[in-house]
Amino acid sequence: xxxxxxxxxxxxxxxxxxxxxxxxxxxxxxxxxxxxxxxxxxxxxxxxxxxxxxxxxxxxxxxxxxxxxxxxxxxxxxxxxxxxxxxxxxxxxxxxxxxxxxxxxxxxxxxxx
Amino acid sequence: xxxxxxxxxxxxxxxxxxxxxxxxxxxxxxxxxxxxxxxxxxxxxxxxxxxxxxxxxxxxxxxxxxxxxxxxxxxxxxxxxxxxxxxxxxxxxxxxxxxxxxxxxxxxxxxx
Numbered sequence: 001x002x003x004x005x006x007x008x009x010x011x012x013x014x015x016x017x018x019x020x021x022x023x024x025x026x027x028x029x030x031x032x033x034x035x036x037x038x039x040x041x042x043x044x045x046x047x048x049x050x051x052x053x054x055x056x057x058x059x060x061x062x063x064x065x066x067x068x069x070x071x072x073x074x075x076x077x078x079x080x081x082x083x084x085x086x087x088x089x090x091x092x093x094x095x096x097x098x099x100x101x102x103x104x105x106x107x108x109x110x111x112x113x
Numbered sequence: 114x115x116x117x118x119x120x121x122x123x124x125x126x127x128x129x130x131x132x133x134x135x136x137x138x139x140x141x142x143x144x145x146x147x148x149x150x151x152x153x154x155x156x157x158x159x160x161x162x163x164x165x166x167x168x169x170x171x172x173x174x175x176x177x178x179x180x181x182x183x184x185x186x187x188x189x190x191x192x193x194x195x196x197x198x199x200x201x202x203x204x205x206x207x208x209x210x211x212x213x214x215x216x217x218x219x220x221x222x223x224x225x
Contacts, residue, residue, distance in 0.1 A: 033212060035215075040199075040218075040220070041217070041218075042201075042215055042216065042217040042218060043156075043201070043215040045212050045214075048212050058212065059214075088153075090155055090156070092155075092156075099143070099144055099161065099163065099205075101146060101158035101161060102146075102148075102156070102158065102203075102213060103158070104148075104155030104156040104157070105155050106154055106155050107153070107154065107155050109153070
């Protein structure tokens with residue numbers, strides 16, 4: 001069982017609200033990631049971080065922002081939620097390097113009404 | 114940028130049968146990994162095969178890699194109903210620090 005946690009697991013929220021999805025890991029991993037995944041579809045990388053104060057945008061353009069102030073914490077924020085943001089958001093972490101697996105959290109299923 | 118493409122998209126078999134899933138990719142890689150995802154959950158790492166390896170085993174899993182064809186296959190032997198899940202391949206580029214790129218996945222259904 002991976003030591004990576006996401007809260008909330010499910011969130012239903014109205015259009016225009018600001019939301020923050022939490023992700024934390026206790027493995028001391030330098031690298032952390034956020035993916036967006038629609039049901040039954042592929043994963044799209046939206047943000048990643050190589051360490052504290054490092055954040056990069058992924059392949060899929062996203063209106064969300066991230067921060068990495070502490071190694072163990074990588075929150076994702078949507079300033080103004082829209083129905084197009086409805087999706088599952090998966091957080092992952094890994095050690096730095098090329099031969100390391102990623103550990104995934106259980107995901108947050110977001111519905112914007 | 115899409116790297117991996119799994120084939121087939123969906124596979125239905127009976128318990129005890131073998132399941133084979135294929136993954137093709139486009140650019141040179143350092144390693145290729147397979148992950149499993151149960152419905153509505155996060156992904157779980159299954160196996161990693163490096164670019165200089167051709168075959169790897171882990172329990173009932175067998176992975177092959179053909180870098181000349183830029184393809185990999187995942188074989189699950191003696192499948193069980195509990196193997197029902199989506200399976201994704203993911204590739205790691207040669208440049209250190211780059212993120213994994215995931216394919217679209219194969220949905221496996223194993224009926225008892």
